[in-house]
Amino acid sequence: MPTVEFNTNELTELTGVSDLNFLRERIPMLGVDMECLDRDKATIEIFPNRPDMLSVEGFARALGNFLGINKSVKQYTVNETKGEIFVDASVRKSRPFISSAIVKNLNITDARLKSLMNIQEKLHITHGRNRKKVAIGIHNLDVIKFPVIYKGVRPKDYKFIPLNFEISMDLDEILRKHPKGIDYGKIMNNFDRLPLIVDADNDVISMPPIINADRTRVTEATKNLFVEVTGTNEYAVEKALAIIVCSLADMGGEIYNVHMHNVIEKVI
Template identity: 45%
Template structure:
């Protein structure tokens, strides 16, 4: 999850004059984890459902509400700039959605530029799914002129100087030679044309989702910026644009909109109209266990930076800020009420039930397994049960088979329930390529299989998987590791050769004893490169007997 650095001096400049000790006390109550702090700043980890808090401006805005310094829906004036963006139909099948906004009166310095770049990359990860779903460009508006055009061009049709480069390149050259082009080339590899954003004189601002042009690079002297957000999900594109624009507005930036002229429709962006939802006061009491009247609920919603009004004895109409992408249901609003009430003020009560709870023996086994793995030098990770077919099958060199699919996935990378833990381990290693080697990680978790003999047609299975990456990782090392695990669990370590598509032929073995099954070996080089890794990886996966 993203970790941002918040300097106390920055908060003070944004209107939050608070002591270090008070800030350290409050931040966890707002739904964040403090990584570390010193006399100058604090590093805070926010959950991905609150991308609006990935900038110091967003944190300050939330703090103002929590502390009662400002209440209610923040007001952002949006002036129509008269600028236009023409969207050509050539991008429809590639990256069809785009939103644009202008922010004027922006003050930059070296620190601020770094913060903006970090904010941009955090949004790329949290909402953009590493630029696949959404990609962001922030440009110096003063060096280009409207109207702008968003269109797709042939690989060698146009030349421009990409960011941090001293010579012109074609889009095809960028994908082959520029570091960012090489890293994100897979996002455009299926297409024979590449999207560009140009101004009225055909100057290239950006090649989404790869890189901006050097022409519009931000500097200390930049005071007016143009923001573009492109992607394959229109809702995510507009949400991201709203988050960025409102963040700049918190530090006195002035927002202006552009008219987007698409082949099928016209729209004005950014659209900062507040969403409205209805809330039942009785549901607040039922879910939180706190008895609150409507007037108190409205006051707490004000601290959460929402407006509210009573429309009947039990119903409240709530206005939600345009940057709050996490408010999907009534229960999300109730969660915000509980946060503002402060969880520490909720008194715990023993439920009136006639039994006494105790630890499930099945999960007590997990503790024992963790002790074994940690004793062998591994670190535990916990990944989501939801994954996608590309990571689960294609990248692992496996053929697709029956699985439990998500009927209405909210994102393209969470479309099925996992049947294995291995790809989750490799995704973790991919995300931590910058960390020192060796890395030894494991996970204990449940997977789901289709089983039509069961009443629910599914079967939950517990698995243990581990992976080791370093320059000398080999079969002997993983064999001795698995032997230690199996014997500590009280099983016999008996192995047989096994062919597995994810592993090198002749470097994989299976284990089986008294209901316990598994395999281990050296991962295939193609699997390693599919996850953008560069060193040998040895791995294992063990399936435990059902209860």
Template identity: 35%
Template sequence: MPTVGIKKEAICKALDRNYTDEEFDELCFEYGLELDEVTSDYEAIVKEQGEEKAKGADTSVIYKLDIPANRYDLLCLEGISRGLNVFLSRMKPPVYEALEPSTGCRQRLVVDPSTECIRPYAVAAVLRNITFTPERYASFIELQDKLHQNLCRQRTLVAIGTHDLDTIQGPFVYKALPPQDIKFKPLNKEKEYTAVELMELYSDSPVYPVIYDAKGVVLSMPPIINGDHSKITLNTRNVFIEMTATDMTKARIALDILVTMFSEHCDAPFKIEKAEVVSPDGLQIYPILPYREEKVYAPALNHKVGISESHDKIANSLSRMCFTR
């Protein structure tokens, strides 16, 4: 069960109420979450390294929540606050839409057959006109880390790459090359490395897949490291998201979670720009963002859960958990 830390100040602001620790604990319980710990960076450092090391550390109160293993939408502040706001009837569940780009020309990722024996699948999308703040940026990076640790199984099933679209040019090509043919500047490094040298730095994978833009700029070497050239900054306005995978189902879920969580910060909230992936199997448009319709019957549901509620009460309860009707 993953644990997510959110600042008390941030969640109270998002919920438009100053909760006491006890009140927030009760709200989490009602929603189905567990408030595991109330702490701060300062307290954590004191506990592990002593007071001397903690001088100058952030004393902001942090709520650490235990998140159910299948609730990837609750791995960031955006998802937690959105879920709680709907639960509290402060907002309706958002409707997520995948739209064609205003230019009429989708970003394209071409999957070369050479990737078949390494990481054969890829998905892509664009977050257009997003606004980052330091807090949003940190949350964006942390969500990717949480997805990598959990759903993506330490990048073995899915590797996420996010790039400043204004620094690169499509169409993009995903291929597998001999390590001596790959050379680029990895994220937060000062010089270029060959893939052989990179494996000495990042020895968690023996494979050498690589993604290039139309000008030969390397975006990433999944699942090892992203490139420095296209890294996201606070000034980034347009984000190109690519994910390579050995499991297509997990890739689609990871893409849906990332774009639905952070499309909140786009000029057109909850609208995601489509991208196309051309693989040896054909063309596919992402994100798919599938909705499905389910019918539930009050007597059967009451019997299974062990309650006795009316159709309207059940429908209202489901609506508070982000099910639309």
């Protein structure tokens, strides 16, 4: 079972419960194993069938429902945008499913950024089966021009600067030289075309399930996010997107939809 670590102050603020003894007594009733709860952190083992509880926002939501603090199931408003994604037939064999959303007007603190990266990786490892089933990309919306295209490309056809690198590399080089390419490249071993997400200017956003482009990096200065989830199982992809987006909404963000166009029959 995955083990998560939450900031105690965040947990108490989200639930409205500050009595730690009360929380120590009630949290195990959710069916989780609580290893530690002190003034600084809560360390909890989460069952694999509850990926929604891997984030502090999702856990607080579930705990609030259990304790009766939340009087009704929380409803999330999804606003309309003109954002579109076109899905090309060339990803059908390798990684056919993608879902995405926009979240605006966030206040991303250092703690929230770390929490977001943590839930992303926990979902990759558990729900995403080490990115084979599901992989999540979170990007700075303000550098992306819509419409977005999701397609399969030959490894030598595109070059971009991958996250945390300073040099441009083609996709084959990323698989051979970038740490994430070395770790996860085997997922794409049997395909001659690799999944790639590009924007209207043909600038790379992400090479799922391997690495994001450095240009879409998220920092504390980022206010608006583009979230994309790709994978081999449509239900798992949609569920992962919902978990991430609801957590971002609980941080104060506003959710916007992205219109999907599946699948273009002509290979781009």
